[in-house]
Amino acid sequence: xxDLLRNILLAGLGVQEKIKESIDDLVxxxxxxxxxxxxxxxxxxxxxxxxxxxxxxxIYDLVNKTLEKxxxxxxxxxxxxxxxxxxxxxxVEMLEKAQKDGNQS
Numbered sequence: 833x834x835d836l837l838r839n840i841l842l843a844g845l846g847v848q849e850k851i852k853e854s855i856d857d858l859v860x861x862x863x864x865x866x867x868x869x870x871x872x873x874x875x876x877x878x879x880x881x882x883x884x885x886x887x888x889x890x891i892y893d894l895v896n897k898t899l900e901k902x903x904x905x906x907x908x909x910x911x912x913x914x915x916x917x918x919x920x921x922x923x924v925e926m927l928e929k930a931q932k933d934g935n936q937s
Contacts, residue, residue: 848880 852873859869899906905913 848877851876 855864855869855872858864859866864872896906
């Protein structure tokens with residue numbers, strides 16, 4: 833899955849470079865002014881960045897849903913459980929100490 837996503841992103845970068853080259857070519861031929869070319873590239877880059885962010889969010893959601901279906905705990909779940917274990921360990925140690933102190937009296 834990682835290789836597929838990597839290839840998609842690399843293809844997107846290739847497309848972006850081709851568009852830039854095409855616009856540069858139009859500017860050289862005088863069919864676009866430099867400012868028009870720059871504006872088009874800027875707009876397309878902004879759109880591509882939004883699309884990349886959307887893709888990243890979609891992948892994140894897909895991975896989370898897959899992990900949830902597989903019943904694999906999330907990092908937050910493990911951290912919450914670790915805090916609970918730490919709290920319980922502290923309480924047990926306190927009870928053991930209190931019991932030990934009570935037995936010595």
